[in-house]
Structures are given as C-alpha cells and as structure tokens.
Amino acid sequence: MTIVVGYIPSEEGEAALATAIDEAQRRNARLVVVNSSKGDQLVDDRLIDAKQYHELEARLTQSGVDFWIERKSQGIDAADQILQVAEAQRAQLIVIGLRKRTAMGKFLMGSVAQRVLLQAGCPVLSLKASNDW
Amino acid sequence: MSEVSTAKKKRVELLFAAFLLLIGIIVFVDASQLHSTYSQADAIGPKAVPYIVSGILVLSAIALGITVVRGNLAAGEEGEDVDLSQPSDWKVVLPLLGFFVLNLLLINWAGWVISGTILFFGTAISLGSRRWVLTLVISLVLALGSFYGFYLGLGIKLPAGILSGVL
Amino acid sequence: MDTLNLLMDGFASALTPINLLFAFAGVVLGTAVGVLPGIGPAMAVALLLPVTFGMETSSALIMFAGIYYGGMYGGSTTSILLNTPGESATVITAIEGHKMAKAGRASQALATAAIGSFVAGTIGTALLVTVTPIVVKFAVSLGAPSYFAIMVLSLVTVTAVLGSSKIRGFASLGLGLAIGLIGMDPVSGQKRLTFGFAPLVDGIDIVVVAVAVFAIGEALWIAAHLRLTPTRTIPVGTPWMGKEDWKRSWKPWLRGTAFGFPFGALPAGGAEVPTFLSYVTEKKLSKHPEEFGHGAIEGVAGPEAANNASAAGTLTPMLALGLPTNATAAVMLAFLTMKGIQPGPFLFENEPDLVWALIASLFIGNTLLLLINLPLAPLWARLLKIPRPYLYAGILFFATLGAFSVNMQVADLWILLLIGLLGFALRRFGLPVLPLILGVIIGPMAEEQLRKTFQLSAGSVSGIWSEPLAVGIYILIAILLILPMLISFIRRSRGIQSDLVETVLGEEHEPAKHKAELTGEKEQRVGKDES
Incomplete structure (x- = not known):
C-alpha cells in the first residue's frame, strides 16, 4: 500500500505532508514524497535544498512510516511528476495541497491540483493551508 | 570523454x-x-x-x-544561465530558428501583431513553456503593446498587414 | 576652472525632470538586467538602440550610463546571493561575497558592495572629469598616424591581452573587420563585399550587428545549453553594515578604486586584473588573512570598488579617443555613430553639452543606485524567478522588433539571423565577442586614418611611423604581444614561480584557477542536491 504526497516548502505543502503522514500511519502505508521543479526558473524556492531535504528526512524517520523521497530538479511539471510517480508506485491515495486562486488566475496559470484531481487513477485528498480552514 | x-x-x-x-x-x-x-x-x-x-x-x-x-579544443562561453555539461540542444535551437524565419516571412503580409505573437508564442513554447493560455496572452499583449507603443511613443509605424483596417 | 563650469552646465542639463527620469529608468533597468540571468548591460543597451533612435541624444546617453553602472550593481548582487558570476569581473566578488552570504552575512556583503560601488564610482567619475580633458587636449594635437596607432593598439590589446586564446581572438577580430568592410568604400565609391545585394551597399547597420551578436547569438547559445537545475538564493533582508564592517571596508574601497581606475582607463586594462590585484592586496594587508576564502568583507569591498572604478575609467578612452574597451562602451559608441556623432577627441569640442551632461549623469546615477538599491535588494532577488522561456523568448522578440524598426526592411532580419548565427558560432567555438564588435566599429575608423596617413606621406610607407607617439605605441604593441610569450618561455625553462612572474602573469593564471575553484564548488553543490 502506497501513498503519494506532493510536497513544496509552503503552508499548503506542510498541511499536505502532515495529513499524509497521519494517513500513512493510520493505514500503515509506505509514503512517497514528491518534490519537483520544472527547472524553468534560475531560482526556484519550491525545490527543497540539501538542508530541507535532511530536515524532511529526519521528520519522516521520526514519524516511523516507511518512506521514500522523490526529488526531481529538472524536467516535467509537478502535476505530471506526481501522476507518474503515483502510477509507477500503484498508489492508493494521492495527497496534495491547494492554493487559493481566483478563476482568472487558474485560467492563466493552470493548476497543478486541478490536473492531479482530474487525471489521477486513485482517490485524491486535497487540503488547504491549515490557517485557511 | x-x-x-x-x-x-x-x-x-x-x-x-x-x-x-x-x-x-x-x-x-x-x-x-x-x-x-x-x-x-x-x-x-x-x-x-x-x-x-x-x-x-x-x-x-x-x-x-x-x-x-594539436588538441587545443574550444571551451564554449560560460554564463550564469549556461550549463556546458550538456551538448548543444538542437531540439530547442532549431524550432527557435524556425519561428524566427517564420516571422521574417510573415511580417509584411500578416503584420507585426500577428507575426510577433507567433514569434513570442512559438519561441516560448520551444523553450519549454507549458502554460499555453498564459503564454498566448503574454504574446498578444507584447505584440499589440509594441505595435501601439512604437506608433504612439516613437512615431514608428510597424507593418499592420492583413489587419491594417482593424488596428 | 573651466572644467568645473562645464560640469555645472552638465548638471543643469542632467537634472531636468525628463533627464532625471531617464537616469532613473536606466538605473532600474540596468540593475534588473544585471540581476536577470543571461542578460547583461551590453545586451540591454543594444536592444534599446532602435527605441532611442528618435530620442534626444543626451537623454538616451544618460539612460545608457545608468544601465552601465546599474548592470554592475545587479551583477554583484547575484554573485553574492547565487554564486553565479555573470562576468569575469565579478568572479572575485562571488568567491568572498557568497561565502559571506552563506555565513549569514548577506546583508553586510550587499551593503559593502553597494556602498563601495558608490564610493568608487563617484571617485572614478571625478577622476574621469580631471583626466579626460587632459587626454583630449593631448589627443586633439595628434595626427592621423598616431591616431591609427592608438586604434591598432586598442584592437590588439582587446584581442590578444584580454581573453584566453589569442588565435581565437584574432579570428573574431578578422570577422568583425570583414563585416565592417561591407558596403560602399567612402573614398573611392566602390562597393566592397556586397555581392550585388542592394541592401548591403550602405553597409550593415551597426545596430543590427550589435543586436545580432549580443541578443540573438546570446539567446540562441543559452537556449542550447539552458541550465535546468534550479539553484536557490540566500534569503536577504535590507543591506546594512555595523561599525566594525565600516572600519574594515573603507580602506579596501579606496585602494580598490586606486587599482580600478587606471586599469579601466588603459586601452588594455579591463576590470579583471584590478579586481584580482585588489583581492590579493587586501589579503596581504588584512589583519584577518585567515578569513579570506571563508567570507572576508575586505575581499568583497576591494574588488567591488575596483570593478566600478574601472568602469568609470573605461569611459576615459571612450569619450576622449572614441575607443571603447568593453562591450557596453562599444555599444554606446555604436549609438553615437548611429546618431551621426563622430566619436573621438573632437567630441568634447563639438558636443560639450552632451559630454558634460553624460558625465554629470554618472554622478547622479551613482547616487540613485545607492538610494534605490539599498532598500530594494530583496526585491531584486525575486527577478530570478522569472520563467526562462519568457525571458529568452522576450529577448528574441525585442531583438527582432528593434532590428526591423531601424529601416523597416525584411533584409535586415535576414542579416540579423545570419550574424546572430555567427554570434552563436563564436560562443560555441570559444571566440571572444568583443574583438568582433570592436572590429566592426573601429575597423572603418582605422581605415580612414590609415588612408589619411598615406595621403599625408604621399604614399610612402614611412608615414605610418612619422610621429613619435606612433612609434612608441608600436613598440608597446610589440611588447604586449611578445612579453607574455617570453615570460612563459622563461618560466618553463627555469621552472620557477617567483613572486614577480606571478604578479605579472597573474592576470592569465589566477582567474582561471579561481574559476576552477568555483566550478568545483558548483559541482559539489549539485552533488549535494542529488543526494
């Protein structure tokens, strides 16, 4: 049993990660954390650096779940990345964070979350940042 | 090597x-x-x-x-955004050249607004942009904006082409 | 006190609201392009050339001056925050500055770089004011033979002294000179290298060449090798310095200025050597030599000041003799040529308003840079997040637009494409760009002087060395060409590494070493990321 979570260092990302860890503990599932960047910006703070990687690793170890971190620095966009990993790992659940966006913003920028929701082959759990609840 | x-x-x-x-x-x-x-x-x-x-x-x-x-080979020019560990990526460069030439062929007939939109849209997509809608909007804004900017600001009339009655 | 009056007039013209606005625009734009990956001040000025065609010459020049100084400021910001020196002159800043930033002293590094740049830029501009009229007075009396010799000197030094491979430098120069030949020969009226192609008769527009080489060639080159691994900036607050930092910075600023200006003013100087000399000196004089290599503030303050002072120095030969020694100055000169203004010693006489407004705007731009950028540093770092597809598509878009709008000829776009491809080839085969662009600009001017020389001597070859200064310059050229070879020969045969040889040759060997260190560190970082 595998859960895939899309993670970026932001409030939404943290909310998704926290829930994913809970969920993994409850279901006794393996957790695959996906952090990726399309690599189209010279500087991309959504990609975790070595320090954040180690913190993430420590946090997951502490939670006691069986985990795997998938960090991709170049190539495809986040939605494709999550979907691809989910398929390859035969995930039972995908957890993602949602950002508040206006309709126009979504029209222009596209939405990672929307594409994951529409195209995923398994249930998707989506969360807003905890202080938006 | x-x-x-x-x-x-x-x-x-x-x-x-x-x-x-x-x-x-x-x-x-x-x-x-x-x-x-x-x-x-x-x-x-x-x-x-x-x-x-x-x-x-x-x-x-x-x-x-x-x-x-004698074996003294060239080192390509370095830059802050250049990764020389990879060979030249022709899959990016050739489409860029293609769109450049397309603009050059279209500019007088179709006018700058159309050819410029195609130029920016095509090159941005070739360079890996995947937000189609946003890219198209930016292309249109840039092409229209530069057309009117040059006309009103600098008094330079770029070719209007087939849209000459509209613009 | 004549100079002072002229300078005051310059201030009066530069301080008009409209010119102040252009100075402001230039400074902001310059910093932005300095920060943005892949765009430099030379490219920015080249892209703006067509737009400025209808503008007041002085306003455009004031804006360019702002871009020139702003570009350097932006460049040092990225060197400190990202460790990606955009040009060789900021390699040293990247070494110490980035270490400082990593150690949590990014604010201090940015502050000492900014204030040091201001100090050096202001002193450098003041030196420019005092030195340039003297050079002009001297240069006006020169005849064609000396003038030709000076041009040859600048071409040879840019080709052979700066840059790593002399052969590739001369190849680039040859290509530039060949492009400069295209069109009707002004003396005999015969067409050269036009191949019966009508748009070539007037010669290739310098604007098209500049845009092609700096924008199209560069964008294609980067597109072919786009770095796909994102890096991260070090988060910064507003730059500030403590008392201790001030104490450790002010002397390096002044010493860096002292190194930078003369090197910039020399036709062969450049900014690389003085930044390096400044770094070595600071390391020797420092009470904390052990901090060097781990983020010593002196190692940022000195080289940054040297870099900016050399930028001011570079304007001396450009304004006094019409000889640019770096890419941005070359494009600014192209702008003057485009406007029909003859660069050279008579510029001060013919266009005093223009020249002094420009110089005054340098002071103003420098101050604006400090005022705007100290509080804005964190904002600039955000520019690095612009998705590159838009950035480079934008460069191609505006390059096309600019080159086309000059004459509204599709033929210009073909030329733009061909020379742009040539610019790509230059970068691919390790040919430096600067000799080419100088060849295009200076080549025709040098030919004119050469033919004047022969006219004066009634066809006798001896005319070339008929002035003592010309003879002196040819000897200097010979020394510049032979000395490095001689030294490396002696060095190899004796196998010694004495201090003297080290300092003389430092320019050739040390930056290379530092570059290696930098790339080494980069690899390490990438390695860490993948773990």
Whole structure:
C-alpha cells in the first residue's frame, strides 16, 4: 500500500505532508514524497535544498512510516511528476495541497491540483493551508 | 570523454576553421576585383585594408586549424544561465530558428501583431513553456503593446498587414 | 576652472525632470538586467538602440550610463546571493561575497558592495572629469598616424591581452573587420563585399550587428545549453553594515578604486586584473588573512570598488579617443555613430553639452543606485524567478522588433539571423565577442586614418611611423604581444614561480584557477542536491 504526497516548502505543502503522514500511519502505508521543479526558473524556492531535504528526512524517520523521497530538479511539471510517480508506485491515495486562486488566475496559470484531481487513477485528498480552514 | 567524441569535436572545429578560411578567401577575391586608380589623395586605395583583413582571417584560420589538430579544443562561453555539461540542444535551437524565419516571412503580409505573437508564442513554447493560455496572452499583449507603443511613443509605424483596417 | 563650469552646465542639463527620469529608468533597468540571468548591460543597451533612435541624444546617453553602472550593481548582487558570476569581473566578488552570504552575512556583503560601488564610482567619475580633458587636449594635437596607432593598439590589446586564446581572438577580430568592410568604400565609391545585394551597399547597420551578436547569438547559445537545475538564493533582508564592517571596508574601497581606475582607463586594462590585484592586496594587508576564502568583507569591498572604478575609467578612452574597451562602451559608441556623432577627441569640442551632461549623469546615477538599491535588494532577488522561456523568448522578440524598426526592411532580419548565427558560432567555438564588435566599429575608423596617413606621406610607407607617439605605441604593441610569450618561455625553462612572474602573469593564471575553484564548488553543490 502506497501513498503519494506532493510536497513544496509552503503552508499548503506542510498541511499536505502532515495529513499524509497521519494517513500513512493510520493505514500503515509506505509514503512517497514528491518534490519537483520544472527547472524553468534560475531560482526556484519550491525545490527543497540539501538542508530541507535532511530536515524532511529526519521528520519522516521520526514519524516511523516507511518512506521514500522523490526529488526531481529538472524536467516535467509537478502535476505530471506526481501522476507518474503515483502510477509507477500503484498508489492508493494521492495527497496534495491547494492554493487559493481566483478563476482568472487558474485560467492563466493552470493548476497543478486541478490536473492531479482530474487525471489521477486513485482517490485524491486535497487540503488547504491549515490557517485557511 | 571518449575518443570518438573528441575526434568528432575536432572535426566540427576544423570545419569552423575552414569557414574562417573561406571568408578570408572571399574577402581577398572581392578585394582583388576592385580597381584602384592611383591618386595622390588615396595612395593605398580601397584594396589595402581588405587584403590585411583577409590576411588576418586566413592566418588565424590556419593557426586555429593547427591548434585544433594539436588538441587545443574550444571551451564554449560560460554564463550564469549556461550549463556546458550538456551538448548543444538542437531540439530547442532549431524550432527557435524556425519561428524566427517564420516571422521574417510573415511580417509584411500578416503584420507585426500577428507575426510577433507567433514569434513570442512559438519561441516560448520551444523553450519549454507549458502554460499555453498564459503564454498566448503574454504574446498578444507584447505584440499589440509594441505595435501601439512604437506608433504612439516613437512615431514608428510597424507593418499592420492583413489587419491594417482593424488596428 | 573651466572644467568645473562645464560640469555645472552638465548638471543643469542632467537634472531636468525628463533627464532625471531617464537616469532613473536606466538605473532600474540596468540593475534588473544585471540581476536577470543571461542578460547583461551590453545586451540591454543594444536592444534599446532602435527605441532611442528618435530620442534626444543626451537623454538616451544618460539612460545608457545608468544601465552601465546599474548592470554592475545587479551583477554583484547575484554573485553574492547565487554564486553565479555573470562576468569575469565579478568572479572575485562571488568567491568572498557568497561565502559571506552563506555565513549569514548577506546583508553586510550587499551593503559593502553597494556602498563601495558608490564610493568608487563617484571617485572614478571625478577622476574621469580631471583626466579626460587632459587626454583630449593631448589627443586633439595628434595626427592621423598616431591616431591609427592608438586604434591598432586598442584592437590588439582587446584581442590578444584580454581573453584566453589569442588565435581565437584574432579570428573574431578578422570577422568583425570583414563585416565592417561591407558596403560602399567612402573614398573611392566602390562597393566592397556586397555581392550585388542592394541592401548591403550602405553597409550593415551597426545596430543590427550589435543586436545580432549580443541578443540573438546570446539567446540562441543559452537556449542550447539552458541550465535546468534550479539553484536557490540566500534569503536577504535590507543591506546594512555595523561599525566594525565600516572600519574594515573603507580602506579596501579606496585602494580598490586606486587599482580600478587606471586599469579601466588603459586601452588594455579591463576590470579583471584590478579586481584580482585588489583581492590579493587586501589579503596581504588584512589583519584577518585567515578569513579570506571563508567570507572576508575586505575581499568583497576591494574588488567591488575596483570593478566600478574601472568602469568609470573605461569611459576615459571612450569619450576622449572614441575607443571603447568593453562591450557596453562599444555599444554606446555604436549609438553615437548611429546618431551621426563622430566619436573621438573632437567630441568634447563639438558636443560639450552632451559630454558634460553624460558625465554629470554618472554622478547622479551613482547616487540613485545607492538610494534605490539599498532598500530594494530583496526585491531584486525575486527577478530570478522569472520563467526562462519568457525571458529568452522576450529577448528574441525585442531583438527582432528593434532590428526591423531601424529601416523597416525584411533584409535586415535576414542579416540579423545570419550574424546572430555567427554570434552563436563564436560562443560555441570559444571566440571572444568583443574583438568582433570592436572590429566592426573601429575597423572603418582605422581605415580612414590609415588612408589619411598615406595621403599625408604621399604614399610612402614611412608615414605610418612619422610621429613619435606612433612609434612608441608600436613598440608597446610589440611588447604586449611578445612579453607574455617570453615570460612563459622563461618560466618553463627555469621552472620557477617567483613572486614577480606571478604578479605579472597573474592576470592569465589566477582567474582561471579561481574559476576552477568555483566550478568545483558548483559541482559539489549539485552533488549535494542529488543526494
């Protein structure tokens, strides 16, 4: 049993990660954390650096779940990345964070979350940042 | 680096040296066809400098050829956004050139607003942009904005092409 | 006190609201392009050339000056925050500055770089004011032979002294000179290298060449090798310095200025050597030599000041003799040529308003840079997040637009494409760009002087060395060409590494070493990321 979570260092990302860890503990599932960047910006703070990687690793170890971190620095966009990993790992659940966006913003920028929701082959759990609840 | 790829690199660079040599020869031939009439006012005439330039090109082409054969290969120019560990990615460059030429062919007939939109949209997509809608909106805004900006701000009338009644 | 009056007039013209606005725009734009990956001040000025065609010359020049100084400021910001020196002159800043930033002293590094740049830029501009009129007075009396010799000197030094491979430098120069030949010969009226192609008769527009080489060639080159591994900036607050930092910075600023200006003013100087010399000196004089290599503030303050002072110095030969020694100055000169203004010693006489407004705007731009950028540093770092597809598509878009709008000829776009491809080839085969662009600009001017020389001497070759200064310069050229070879020969045969040889040759060897260190560190970082 595998859960895939899309993670970026932001409030939404943290909310998704926290829930994913809970969920993994409850279901006794393996957790695959996906952090990726399309690599189209010279500087991309959504990609975790070595320090954040180690913190993430420590946090997951502490939670006691069986985990795997998938960090991709170049190539495809986040939605494709999550979907691809989910398929390859035969995930039972995908957890993602949602950002508040206006309709126009979504029209222009596209939405990672929307594409994951529409195209995923398994249930998707989506969360807003905890202080938006 | 395998020996095969070094040999290939050498061949490509020798090709470039040959190109330099060719330019040098063209400059020489072109200069030799000028007719110089000796006059006090222009003692060396129009030929002298082209001959010197041709000399610089031919000599540096030969010298480049020799250093390349000896194994002194070029290092591509570095930059803050350049990753030289990969070979040139022609899958990106060729579409860029294609869109550039497309713009050049379209600009007078279709007008800058259309050809410029295609230029920006096409090159941005070739460079890996995947937000189609946003890219298209930016392309249109840039093309329209520059058309009116040049017209109103600088008094330069870019070709309106088939939209000439509309804009 | 004549100079002072002229300078005051310059201030009066530069301080008009409209010119102040252009100075402001230039400074902001310059910093932005300095920060943005892949765009430099030379490219920015080249892209703006067509737009400025209809503008007041002085306003455009004031804006360019702002871009020139702003570009350097932006460049040092990224060197400190990202460790990606955009040009060789900021390599040293990247070494110490980035270490400082990593150690949590990014604010201090940015502050000492900014204030040091201001100090050096202001002193450098003041030196420019004092030195340039003297050079002009001297240069006006020069005849064609000396003038030709000076041009040859600048071409040879840019080609052979700066840059790593002399052969590739001369190849690039040859290509530039060949492009400069295209068109009708002004003396005999014969067409050269036009191949019966009508749009070539007037010669290739310098704007098209500049845009092609700096924008199209560069964009294609970057597109072919786009770095796909994102890096991260070090978060910064507003730059500030403590008392201790001030104490450790002010002397390096002044010493860096002292190194930078003369090197910039020399036709062969450049900014690389003085930044390096400044770094070495600071390391020797420092009470904390052990901090060097781990983020010593002196190692940022000195080289940054040297870099900016050399930028001011570079304007001396450009304004006094019409000889640019770096890419941005070359494009600015192209702008003057485009406007029909003859660069050279008579510029001060013919266009005093223009020149002094420009110089005054340098002071103003420098101050604006400090005022705007100290509080804005964190904002600039955000520019690095612009998705590159838009950035480079934008460069191609505006390059096309600009080159086309000059004459509204599709033929210009073909030329733009061909020379742009040539610019790509230059970068691919390790040919420096600067000799080419200088060849295009200076080549025709040098030919004119050469033919004048022969006219004066009635066709005798001896005319070339008929002035003592010319003779001196040819000897200097010979020394410049032979000395490095000689030294490396002696060095190899004796196998010694004495201090003297080290300092003389430092320019050739040390930056290379530092570059290696930098790339080494980069690889390490990438390695860490993948773990």
